[in-house]
Amino acid sequence: MPGGKWNLTASLRPRPGLDGVRAKVLHSATEHVESVGLSLGVDEALIEKLTTDAGVTTAQFAQIWPTRDAFLTDLLCELANQAQIDRADSETLLSTWQYLSMRVDDFHSIEGRRRVLIDVTRSAAEYNFDAVTASSKWRTYAALSVTILSWPEGDARTRVLDALRASELSFVETMESFYRNVLPTIGYRLKPVFKNDYQPFVVAAASVIEGLGIVRTTVPALVEAHFDLPVENGVEAWSVASLAFMGVVDAFIEPDPAFVPEEGIERLSGGIDVTPQSQSD
Incomplete structure (x- = not known):
């Protein structure tokens, strides 16, 4: 991490009224990262560019961030906070709920419900793999x-780790x-051995998608391969992401022997609630 001072004479606390300036500079900086990628260095030329793009002065910048390290830490925390937006796409969640409404006839048999589970898992895994891992916010x-683990121990490292942890927990809860x-x-239902705790399942499923997203950088041909698997009326193309995701689903999930199809159909008409458990308790 760079250790130089931006303005040694400006080591003052941010003055009241500078919140808008701070927001503009951080917005300019996050757009810069999305455009050119993440860099763990900040020099004077970059700060000049960011302040110019934000329409503020370097003097105002120095009132908020007396050192380049202080600015970089705030920026990385902001990037961590924004990442959860692309990782839990509410539109995708709602689309899944709408799709289930078109499959209610399959709810009346074990085989039909298994087919619904497979179809939802396969399509969701493929969509999320393409959409999430292509996101500049996710890559950052x-x-x-x-x-962050290579940073030296200290307040800056702790703050960024806390921001990453908060983002991760928010995603998991959603x-x-x-x-x-x-x-x-x-x-x-979740298998009884997991004691109704869905979070390990969420983390494992997300790790499949995001881990393959990282590996795709070096071996895209392997990660993007598809395989034709036999189904009742022929074959069906499965991606590596969807196969791996289905493996996680089968490890954690099992049929509910007490399921009543009419109750499931009624639930669909009531809409979906994605309020985290910690907020709904």
Whole structure:
């Protein structure tokens, strides 16, 4: 991490009224990162560019961040906070709920419910793999998660780790609530050994998608391969991501022997609730 001072004479606390300036500079900086990628260095030329793009002065910058290290730490925390937006796409969650509404006839048999589970898993895994791992915010988050551990111990490292942890927990809670809605609706439940704790399942499923996203950088041909698997009426193309994701699903999830199809159909008409458990308790 760079250790130089931006302005040694400006080591003052940010003055009231500078919140807008701070937001503009951080917005300019996050756009810069999305455009050119994450860099763990900040020099005077970059700060000049960011302040010019934000329409503020370097003097205002120095009132908020007396050192380049202070600015870099704030920027990395901001990047960590923004990453959860692309990782838990609410539009995708709602689309899944709408898709289930078109498959209610399959709810009445074990075979039909299994087919729904497979179809939802396969399509969701492929979409998330393409959409999430192509996101510049996710790529920045992944790079930051790996490189932060090489930073020296100190307040800056702790702050960024705390921001990454908060982002991760927010994502986990959102997805936990989603799975708590969807799985009982289609006649499935978490296996009893997990004691109704969906978070290990969420983390394992996300790790498959995001881990393959990282590996795709070096061996894209392997990660993007598809395989034709036999189905009742022929064959069906499966990606590596969807196969791996299905493996996680089968490890954690099982049919609910007490499932009543009519209750699942009724749940669909009530809409989806993605309020995290910690907020709904």
